Amino acid sequence: MSDHIDFYFDIISPYAYIAYKKILKIKDINFKLKPIFLGGLHNIAGITAPAFNKYKMKNMQNDCELVAKKNNINFKWNSKFPINSLHIMRGYLGVKDNKKEEYLNSFFEAYWKEDLDLSKQENVKIQLKKLKIDENAFFNSIGNQEIKDKLKQYTQEAFEKEVFGAPTFIVNNKIFWGQDRLEYALDEIKNI
Amino acid sequence: MSDHIDFYFDIISPYAYIAYKKILKIKDINFKLKPIFLGGLHNIAGITAPAFNKYKMKNMQNDCELVAKKNNINFKWNSKFPINSLHIMRGYLGVKDNKKEEYLNSFFEAYWKEDLDLSKQENVKIQLKKLKIDENAFFNSIGNQEIKDKLKQYTQEAFEKEVFGAPTFIVNNKIFWGQDRLEYALDEIKNI
Numbered sequence: 346m347s348d349h350i351d352f353y354f355d356i357i358s359p360y361a362y363i364a365y366k367k368i369l370k371i372k373d374i375n376f377k378l379k380p381i382f383l384g385g386l387h388n389i390a391g392i393t394a395p396a397f398n399k400y401k402m403k404n405m406q407n408d409c410e411l412v413a414k415k416n417n418i419n420f421k422w423n424s425k426f427p428i429n430s431l432h433i434m435r436g437y438l439g440v441k442d443n444k445k446e447e448y449l450n451s452f453f454e455a456y457w458k459e460d461l462d463l464s465k466q467e468n469v470k471i472q473l474k475k476l477k478i479d480e481n482a483f484f485n486s487i488g489n490q491e492i493k494d495k496l497k498q499y500t501q502e503a504f505e506k507e508v509f510g511a512p513t514f515i516v517n518n519k520i521f522w523g524q525d526r527l528e529y530a531l532d533e534i535k536n537i
Numbered sequence: 538m539s540d541h542i543d544f545y546f547d548i549i550s551p552y553a554y555i556a557y558k559k560i561l562k563i564k565d566i567n568f569k570l571k572p573i574f575l576g577g578l579h580n581i582a583g584i585t586a587p588a589f590n591k592y593k594m595k596n597m598q599n600d601c602e603l604v605a606k607k608n609n610i611n612f613k614w615n616s617k618f619p620i621n622s623l624h625i626m627r628g629y630l631g632v633k634d635n636k637k638e639e640y641l642n643s644f645f646e647a648y649w650k651e652d653l654d655l656s657k658q659e660n661v662k663i664q665l666k667k668l669k670i671d672e673n674a675f676f677n678s679i680g681n682q683e684i685k686d687k688l689k690q691y692t693q694e695a696f697e698k699e700v701f702g703a704p705t706f707i708v709n710n711k712i713f714w715g716q717d718r719l720e721y722a723l724d725e726i727k728n729i
Contacts, residue, residue: 390592393585400582400701404714411721509592522596525717529603 349375350530351515353508355383356437356449357430359409359422362457364512364524365449366418374534378449380437381500383511384429389501390509396427412524421460428464431496432487436469438495439486440478451476541567542722543707545700547575548629548641549622551601551614554649556704556716557641558610566726570641572629573692575703576621581693582701588619604716613652620656623688624679628661630687631678632670643668 352368354361368376387394395401406422413420433452440448451472455461461468473480486492503513507520514521514530521530531537544560546553560568579586587593598614605612625644632640643664647653653660665672678684695705699712706713706722713722723729 391590392593398583398701400699401584403699404701404712407712408714408718415721507592507595509590509596520596520599522600526600529607 346536347516347534349377350534351379352376353379353381353503353511353513353515355381355430355511356433356452356456356463357383357427358511359405359420359426359457360412360524361512362453363409363412363416363418363420364514364527365453367416367524367527369450371531374531378445379499379503380434380496381503381508381511382431382434382496384431385497385500386504386509386511389504392509394427419454419458421458423456423460423462425462425464428462430463432469433463435487435492435496436483438499439483439489439492444476444478447476448478538728539708539726541569542726543571543705544568545571545573545695545703545705545707547573547622547703548625548644548648548655549575549619550703551597551612551618551649552604552716553704554645555601555604555608555610555612556706556719557645559608559716559719561642563723566723570637571691571695572626572688573695573700573703574623574626574688576623577689577692578696578701578703581696584701586619611646611650613650615648615652615654617654617656620654622655624661625655627679627684627688628675630684630691631675631681636668636670639668640670 352364354365356362368374383394395405410420410422437445437448437452452463455468455472456463461472463469463472470480473483506515506518508515508522510522512522512524514527516530516533519533521527521533544556546557548554560566575586587597601612602614629637629640629644644655647660647664648655653664655661655664662672665675698707700707700714702714704714704716706719708722708725711725713719713725
């Protein structure tokens with residue numbers, strides 16, 4: 346039996362942001378954060394993301410706004426969605442362990458609350474400054490082969506567990522896909 | 538303001554079956570049943586159904602079983618999923634108004650509870666016999682040009698309202714996609 350819930354995420358996913366904000370409020374369960382590169386995962390799994398279908402895209406925006414409202418989560422649809430999240434996700438792997446939580450929260454909010462265009466380096470730099478993360482160290486890390494390989498490896502490992510989207514929760518080797526299924530993942534770990 | 542909820546469905550969708558079973562229990566809200574041909578709708582909207590991706594397919598089966606269990610709905614994944622639902626949906630349009638509800642319930646259950654292969658005419662005939670629907674009249678109706686056009690027209694009308702999947706609920710011109718969103722559709726009509 347699992348003693349924690351694995352939480353697979355990419356900052357690019359609005360539903361991962363909503364799920365992340367939900368799990369921050371849950372104090373009695375341990376979540377293990379599993380960064381992946383969602384674009385890469387979709388490619389391996391042969392999936393076209395909803396962002397690339399105009400009807401799904403429009404519905405996703407309305408739905409996210411509604412889900413966020415129902416859950417009292419501050420949310421603003423990003424006007425530059427989607428962007429390539431590779432650098433931000435590599436950056437997450439590159440920052441020190443004691444900075445990871447702050448980094449994640451800050452970048453999630455920059456993209457899904459403050460409507461920042463994180464494809465622009467100047468906006469990434471503003472975030473880094475707020476987080477007191479050295480700019481040069483950061484940009485070196487995201488070009489570092491070890492970091493690149495690590496994100497690839499994490500994405501591949503997720504795929505091997507049959508994760509095909511984000512957010513995904515895994516408990517007792519069972520997959521729960523989507524922020525809607527957090528409740529079921531919680532039931533599973535609590536043996537309900 | 539809407540005085541009812543539009544419910545777009547195709548018998549082929551397991552989530553539409555779950556949603557249908559849920560709405561049967563709701564007595565204080567009026568639902569208008571809107572039959573569509575989901576395969577056709579997906580084609581117009583440029584969407585690949587989850588049934589055609591093996592990872593999504595597997596997840597959908599597990600998810601449906603779990604959602605059904607949590608909602609006390611009898612459910613069995615159909616071992617012949619997917620099939621072409623065109624004849625069954627045309628048949629729904631062809632049967633008399635006072636038979637439609639019974640027809641729908643019977644075919645939904647045949648496919649999503651009794652694991653019948655409804656692509657086999659002999660199994661369709663067994664259902665018709667149970668329903669006391671004349672076999673010849675039925676098979677004539679599904680070949681009838683008017684019925685064919687009607688299903689096309691309903692599907693096209695759904696698409697024009699930006700419906701792109703099933704089940705979909707519409708209230709106050711707002712779209713709620715998926716059985717997970719029935720609750721939000723109910724909130725909308727109750728002005729919550």
